[in-house]
Amino acid sequence: MIKRVLIWTSAGAFCAMFAVSTVANAAPINPTYTKDVLPILQQNCQVCHRENGANLGGMVAPMAFNSYENTRPWAKSMAKHVSAKTMPPWHAAPDHHGVFKNERTLAAEDIETIVKWANAGAPRGNPADAPPEKTWNTDGGWTIGEPDLVIDMGEQYFVDDDVQDIYVDFRTTITKDMLPEDRIIKAVEFRPGSKVVHHIIALPLGGIAPGNEATVYPDDIGRRISPGTNITWQMHYHKEPGPGTGMMDRSQAAIKFYPKGTEVKYELQGEPLGRFDFRIPANEANYSIKQEFTFNADSQIVSLMPHMHLRGKSALYEAYYPDGSHEVLLDVPRYDFNWQTAYQFEEFKQVPKGTKVVLTTAWDNSADNQFNPDPTETVGWGHPTTDEMSFGFMSFINESNESRSMFGGGGRRGNRGGGKGFDLAGMIKQFDANGDGLLQKEESPERMSRFFGMIDTNGDDAITIEEAKAAAERLGQRRQQRQGQQSSD
Numbered sequence: 001m002i003k004r005v006l007i008w009t010s011a012g013a014f015c016a017m018f019a020v021s022t023v024a025n026a027a028p029i030n031p032t033y034t035k036d037v038l039p040i041l042q043q044n045c046q047v048c049h050r051e052n053g054a055n056l057g058g059m060v061a062p063m064a065f066n067s068y069e070n071t072r073p074w075a076k077s078m079a080k081h082v083s084a085k086t087m088p089p090w091h092a093a094p095d096h097h098g099v100f101k102n103e104r105t106l107a108a109e110d111i112e113t114i115v116k117w118a119n120a121g122a123p124r125g126n127p128a129d130a131p132p133e134k135t136w137n138t139d140g141g142w143t144i145g146e147p148d149l150v151i152d153m154g155e156q157y158f159v160d161d162d163v164q165d166i167y168v169d170f171r172t173t174i175t176k177d178m179l180p181e182d183r184i185i186k187a188v189e190f191r192p193g194s195k196v197v198h199h200i201i202a203l204p205l206g207g208i209a210p211g212n213e214a215t216v217y218p219d220d221i222g223r224r225i226s227p228g229t230n231i232t233w234q235m236h237y238h239k240e241p242g243p244g245t246g247m248m249d250r251s252q253a254a255i256k257f258y259p260k261g262t263e264v265k266y267e268l269q270g271e272p273l274g275r276f277d278f279r280i281p282a283n284e285a286n287y288s289i290k291q292e293f294t295f296n297a298d299s300q301i302v303s304l305m306p307h308m309h310l311r312g313k314s315a316l317y318e319a320y321y322p323d324g325s326h327e328v329l330l331d332v333p334r335y336d337f338n339w340q341t342a343y344q345f346e347e348f349k350q351v352p353k354g355t356k357v358v359l360t361t362a363w364d365n366s367a368d369n370q371f372n373p374d375p376t377e378t379v380g381w382g383h384p385t386t387d388e389m390s391f392g393f394m395s396f397i398n399e400s401n402e403s404r405s406m407f408g409g410g411g412r413r414g415n416r417g418g419g420k421g422f423d424l425a426g427m428i429k430q431f432d433a434n435g436d437g438l439l440q441k442e443e444s445p446e447r448m449s450r451f452f453g454m455i456d457t458n459g460d461d462a463i464t465i466e467e468a469k470a471a472a473e474r475l476g477q478r479r480q481q482r483q484g485q486q487s488s489d
């Protein structure tokens with residue numbers, strides 16, 4: 001039996017912009033700032049474009065649209081961006097209108113209003129027409145409201161001048177002083193401590209990448225946390241290297257709990273739909289791969305989040321139902337690395353047991369991709385943004401309530417990430433057919449080939465003992481984290 005859970009409680013300020021008028025009003029003939037434009041900005045833009053606006057994993061709007069003086073100089077640029085639908089930032093295909101809770105789109109007449117206003121020289125209008133100033137339901141800038149607990153990395157870290165990409169791990173503990181007893185997490189919000197933070201993975205809390213919003217679990221869904229839980233912070237810093245670019249960082253996470261004594265029905269589960277074994281040819285403008293996952297119980301999909309790097313072009317999730325029918329769950333035709341949105345279903349997607357979800361990710365490794373760091377390079381899986389990734393994170397719930405970590409699988413369903421039972425260094429010896437001490441791709445057994453690119457960190461198509469050991473260690477760390485997580489669940 002599937003229980004329906006429909007309510008996704010509001011993430012503070014974000015709810016303001018979800019509501020998009022569906023009344024087909026015509027745009028006013030002579031729009032003014034006070035009467036026509038300001039209401040649109042309040043509803044759709046100010047959540048980011050204001051003093052202390054939303055910080056979505058480091059994406060902070062560089063200007064506030066809260067007064068005529070601040071807004072006017074941007075009128076032309078606003079008209080350009082709203083017509084091109086690059087603002088507000090939202091990358092799902094228009095067919096999904098109304099499907100996702102966190103949709104950020106403007107109604108056609110609102111676009112027209114802004115364009116007409118800009119073309120007419122951006123007139124102010126009568127101050128008496130202006131709606132009251134919009135106030136934001138935040139506390140110290142947290143969109144989840146006043147947190148119950150704020151934790152950080154535990155120390156200041158200096159990202160040196162010459163750094164472009166660096167991964168640094170920190171470990172902190174949620175002590176009994178911070179958390180006297182078990183509680184169930186309702187919401188988590190990360191705040192990067194500097195603008196050079198590219199992403200944060202803080203297990204078991206979750207993580208954030210550019211463009212992510214806070215995680216607010218729907219009612220009935222949560223995650224238990226106990227005093228003594230260790231938090232491992234994996235920080236990725238990314239910037240242009242150079243003198244004077246160094247910066248201090250001490251990133252934070254804010255947590256809100258359900259009221260004491262609340263029991264939740266579901267533990268959120270995760271499937272990464274990840275692949276590690278791809279090589280994207282140099283100068284290839286449209287290279288795609290697929291990955292699939294089949295549900296082994298009647299489930300409800302809560303959210304989808306495609307993840308690639310700078311060469312990412314598009315992502316498509318399709319469902320193949322046991323009755324033979326087919327449906328596009330999410331189409332992101334113009335993937336943008338800077339906006340890694342978790343698309344949250346307004347009404348959870350019901351998928352019967354046996355439903356197969358197929359993810360197709362595509363890259364543009366040509367010179368036409370303005371973000372491409374080097375079209376002459378063949379690229380495979382790797383952590384740096386100049387390498388690539390292919391994930392289609394999917395969170396869901398079902399009666400089994402297995403708590404599976406998104407990263408590296410795990411939980412009772414067995415280890416999909418290939419950790420347990422893999423003696424990687426031993427496998428090199430066993431399968432090294434030509435005896436050169438390396439494991440070439442042709443030599444690797446099938447169960448390993450999916451992870452080849454992840455283990456082969458220097459991308460030379462051969463795995464050394466060192467690469468295998470490093471990979472085994474990475475998997476081991478994840479397993480420990482998972483165990484820590486399970487024992488604290």
Ligand code: HEC
Pocket residue numbers: 017040041044045046047048049054056059060061062074077078081082087088089104106338
């Ligand atoms: C979710 C947050 C968010 C929302 C909502 C949002 N913006 Fe932005 N906006 C940004 C960020 C971050 C930038 C700077 C980075 C970028 O350009 O992508 C930006 C940049 C801009 C720019 C400048 C682009 C340039 O050329 O430098 C304009 C103009 C703009 N936004 C207009 C709007 C308008 C108009 C709306 C509402 C209809 C809106 N934005 C809604 C986050 C947001």
